[in-house]
Amino acid sequence: MDKKAKKKVLQMIPYGAYVVGTKTPEGGDHLMFGTWLMQTSFKPVLVAFALSEDSRTLVHVRDSKQFAVSFLTDGMNGVAESIVDGSFAKVKTEHTPSGLPLVAGAAGWLECHVIELSEKGDHRIALAELVDVGVGSGKLMPLEALKWHYGG
Ligand SMILES: Cc1cc2nc3c(=O)[nH]c(=O)nc-3n(C[C@H](O)[C@H](O)[C@H](O)COP(=O)(O)O)c2cc1C
DSSP: OOHHHHHHHHTTSOOBOEEEEEEOTTSOEEEEEEOOEEEEETTTTEEEEEEETTOHHHHHHHHHSEEEEEEOBTTTHHHHHHHHHTOGGGSOEEEOTTOOEEETTOSEEEEEEEEEEOOOSSEEEEEEEEEEEEEOSSOBOBGGGGTOOOOO
């Protein structure tokens, strides 16, 4: 396989800028920047998020079987950078009614209950049922607006 072509084509897949919110085993809030999200079923509504095998987020998801996804809006570049840097204190948060952490002012959010974790590859696919949703204002920021790539 042509490695350059593989990277170029895989990086053509469009992604959004999301923040995965989880609870630590101690009950604290945790945020992770991520982008590999898709809907996989209408009835029931299922979504899949690919979580790095090295991430603390995956540890939390294995433990709690739940996560929230905040949809960052255009202009939330600073929020994305703070989360990638681990500067969570700079990020204003709120919570879903059940207590999962969200980014305040997001375009929308999902709350998901995990029904299956695939154990293949270096990211584990958390297949999850949508259990709650909220809509804010603005549009989802596409990953390309940050000039970042994840894929290849
Ligand atoms: C542009 C970009 C996209 C990313 N997308 C994902 C993703 O979809 N899934 C994932 O597990 N990690 C993704 N990451 C990597 C995580 O943000 C990173 O591994 C993080 O340190 C894991 O955080 P945690 O250990 O606190 O959970 C992405 C990083 C960047 C910069």
